[in-house]
Every structure is written in C-alpha cells, then in structure tokens.
Amino acid sequence: MKPSPIAPPATLALLGGGQLGRFFVHTAHELGYKVMVLDPDAGAPAGKIADSHIIASYDDHDALLQLSQHCAAATTEFENVPATVLEQLAQTMPVSPTADTVSIAQDRIREKEFLRDNGFNTAPFIPVVDENDLNNVPDDIFPAILKTARFGYDGKGQARVASAREARAAQREFSTPCVLEKLLQLDLEVSVVLARTTDGECRCFPLAENSHRNGILDVTVVPARTTPALQQQAEQMASELAARLGYVGVLTVEFFVSDGQLLINEIAPRPHNSGHYTIDGCVTSQYEQQLRALCGLPLGSVSLHSNSVMVNLLGELWFQGESSSEPSWQLLHQIPNLKLHLYGKASARPARKMGHFTVIDQEPGAAITAAMAARKAIGIN
Numbered sequence: 154m155k156p157s158p159i160a161p162p163a164t165l166a167l168l169g170g171g172q173l174g175r176f177f178v179h180t181a182h183e184l185g186y187k188v189m190v191l192d193p194d195a196g197a198p199a200g201k202i203a204d205s206h207i208i209a210s211y212d213d214h215d216a217l218l219q220l221s222q223h224c225a226a227a228t229t230e231f232e233n234v235p236a237t238v239l240e241q242l243a244q245t246m247p248v249s250p251t252a253d254t255v256s257i258a259q260d261r262i263r264e265k266e267f268l269r270d271n272g273f274n275t276a277p278f279i280p281v282v283d284e285n286d287l288n289n290v291p292d293d294i295f296p297a298i299l300k301t302a303r304f305g306y307d308g309k310g311q312a313r314v315a316s317a318r319e320a321r322a323a324q325r326e327f328s329t330p331c332v333l334e335k336l337l338q339l340d341l342e343v344s345v346v347l348a349r350t351t352d353g354e355c356r357c358f359p360l361a362e363n364s365h366r367n368g369i370l371d372v373t374v375v376p377a378r379t380t381p382a383l384q385q386q387a388e389q390m391a392s393e394l395a396a397r398l399g400y401v402g403v404l405t406v407e408f409f410v411s412d413g414q415l416l417i418n419e420i421a422p423r424p425h426n427s428g429h430y431t432i433d434g435c436v437t438s439q440y441e442q443q444l445r446a447l448c449g450l451p452l453g454s455v456s457l458h459s460n461s462v463m464v465n466l467l468g469e470l471w472f473q474g475e476s477s478s479e480p481s482w483q484l485l486h487q488i489p490n491l492k493l494h495l496y497g498k499a500s501a502r503p504a505r506k507m508g509h510f511t512v513i514d515q516e517p518g519a520a521i522t523a524a525m526a527a528r529k530a531i532g533i534n
C-alpha cells in the first residue's frame with residue numbers, strides 16, 4: 154500500500170545549509186512544515202532561518218539520532234553528504250534522493266561510467282585513479298580538462314591540460330582520483346531540472362540555457378534559445394536517466410551541445426543554480442517540487458508563466474572600490490519586473506555566490522535586454 158503523504162506541521166530534515174537549502178526552508182514554511190538543518194557551518198544560510206540548526210558534521214552520531222527522533226523525512230541540498238548517512242536515516246524515515254543515487258552523482262568516475270554504460274553520450278573521458286593511468290592516453294583527447302572525481306564545484310578542482318605531460322603534472326598536484334575529459338567546442342550549454350516521484354511520475358521544467366564565466370554559472374535564459382527538437386531530446390534524455398537511476402526527488406542534468414549533439418556533462422541530485430528561475434518564472438518552484446516529491450504529494454505544474462533571465466551575483470560585486478561595501482541595490486529595485494534574492498551570507502568573497510536576480514517578462518527579448526542592462530548597471534562587466 155502506498156504510504157500516506159507527510160502532512161504539516163511535520164518536521165523535515167535537510168542535510169546541507171547553503172542557499173539551495175535556504176530556498177527549501179522558505180518553501181517548507183510557506184506550506185506549513187518545519188525544517189531541521191544539519192550543517193557543520195554555524196553561518197549556513199539555511200540554518201539561519203530553519204526551525205533548528207544542528208551544527209555538527211554530517212556523520213555525527215548524536216546529530217543523526219536527533220534527526221531520526223524529530224523528522225518525518227529527509228532530503229539534501231548538497232551532494233557531498235556521505236551516502237552512508239542517507240542510508241542510515243533511511244532506516245527510520247523516507248529519504249530522497251537515495252544514498253545510491255547520491256553516491257553516483259558525488260563521484261565523477263562513477264557518474265561518467267554510469268552514463269556510458271547506460272548509453273548516454275558524454276565528452277570522451279578517461280578515469281585517472283593515479284598517474285599510471287595517464288601513460289597511454291590517446292593524443293586526440295587533448296586539449297583536455299583534468300577534473301577531480303570528488304568535491305569539485307564552480308570549476309574548482311579542474312585544470313586545463315594540453316598534453317599527457319601537463320596532465321601528469323596536474324594529477325600530481327591534485328593527488329586524488331580524477332577524470333580526464335576532452336575539451337569540447339561548445340555551441341551551447343543547457344540544463345534540465347526535473348522531479349520524479351516514488352510512482353515514477355516525472356516532470357521536467359523548461360530547458361534552461363546557461364552561460365558560464367570562469368567555470369561558474371553567470372546567466373540562465375529560459376526558454377533556451379534552441380530548437381523545439383533539441384528541447385524535447387534533452388527532456389527525454391533527462392527523464393530516461395532519472396528512470397534508469399530509479400530517482401526520487403529533484404534531479405538536474407547539465408548538458409553540452411557540441412556539433413549540434415547533446416552530451417551529458419554532469420548530474421546534480423538536488424535543485425540547481427540553473428533552476429533558480431523557477432521561483433519567479435514557473436507555477437511551481439524546484440524547491441516546492443523537492444518538498445512535494447519528498448512528502449509524497451502530487452507534483453506541481455512546471456509551466457513557465459513568464460520568460461525568465463537569471464543573473465548570479467558573486468562576491469566580487471562587493472569589492473568594487475577600495476574596501477568591501479554593499480552593492481547599490483536601488484539600481485535593481487528600480488526595475489519593476491526584477492526579483493532580487495540575497496542569501497544572507499555573512500561575508501562576501503570573490504567567486505562566492507551571494508545572491509541572484511531574475512527578470513521576468515512576457516516578451517523573451519525584453520527579459521534578456523532588461524537583465525543584461527541590470528547586470529551592467531549593478532557593475533558586472
């Protein structure tokens with residue numbers, strides 16, 4: 154028999170307290186739930202607004218005991234939570250995503266091999282467990298990127314290499330298992346955020362077009378400026394992948410479009426920066442969908458009610474003068490169809506994600522023009 158949905162005022166456990174978690178907490182509160190966050194960082198943005206914040210490591214015995222005693226279900230906003238912790242929590246409550254799927258997504262070697270073994274195209278790659286794996290690599294993989302298998306984000310743990318010699322030097326530097334991946338000429342980068350329930354119902358949010366700067370997401374345009382055929386193919390691939398994983402929860406699939414072909418770059422077992430636009434542009438946000446899938450509620454509509462352009466606000470914006478100062482938000486408040494979101498992080502650092510804004514408009518061109526003008530006005534070059 155299907156378990157009955159988890160109803161408010163139940164408390165939900167959230168592993169990880171970053172900005173993705175903060176939006177989950179906002180949503181949970183709107184729907185009448187409570188949230189207990191586990192994150193070792195006392196200043197974690199989601200911890201500050203949650204009903205309680207356990208400041209402890211993810212595998213802390215007492216912390217996990219508290220979650221088991223007080224929470225009706227558990228989810229994560231961070232893929233580097235030890236999979237064993239999710240497994241342990243699953244003994245007392247529903248957990249989505251599951252330990253199995255998170256353990257694939259948190260290791261680039263497992264992730265890429267899973268994709269290849271299930272027939273999904275990726276950039277050509279070679280797993281590099283140690284330097285010896287670089288002895289006989291084919292020359293045509295260069296230029297390439299060496300990426301650490303674990304803990305990389307926002308382009309961290311990556312080195313561009315032009316030869317096996319350079320790859321060996323980079324591997325020595327990282328001294329951890331890596332993936333060597335061919336550097337592709339990209340036509341476009343796109344992503345699909347989807348939600349899937351325990352019954353296998355799957356809904357994809359509209360395709361997002363992403364541009365990056367220095368390996369960090371900069372702007373997301375929705376709908377992506379591509380053909381309906383490519384949009385449909387990306388959705389189909391993402392849904393099929395979620396089904397192969399037996400995935401429950403919100404999953405993000407990042408794609409490269411190279412030579413007109415869709416390749417899967419990586420997956421994230423959680424809501425995603427490129428899905429922030431769903432807060433202001435869609436009937437249901439990716440965070441509400443995460444909660445719905447977790448609590449056994451029916452999924453919400455993924456319909457896009459407005460063309461949306463999301464712009465990330467990184468820490469360098471706070472360092473435009475001699476010393477650190479708050480950007481001039483009034484420049485953004487003057488734009489009536491611009492929605493500003495700041496994450497409440499205590500201090501700004503270059504490359505740190507501090508907030509974002511989304512411009513929504515009924516005209517796709519107008520949304521892009523206004524967002525790019527706002528981006529420039531606030532001081533992003």
Ligand code: ATP
Pocket residue numbers: 276298300305306307308309334335336337338339342365368369370407418419
């Ligand atoms: P995220 O913040 O998405 O977790 P990440 O650190 O895991 O990022 P990737 O998604 O692997 O890193 O790479 C970041 C960006 O670098 C990509 O979105 C793309 O712009 C560029 N990039 C990565 N791999 C390749 C490649 N093989 N060919 C061309 N560009 C690439």
Ligand code: MG
Pocket residue numbers: 407418419
């Ligand atoms: Mg990425």
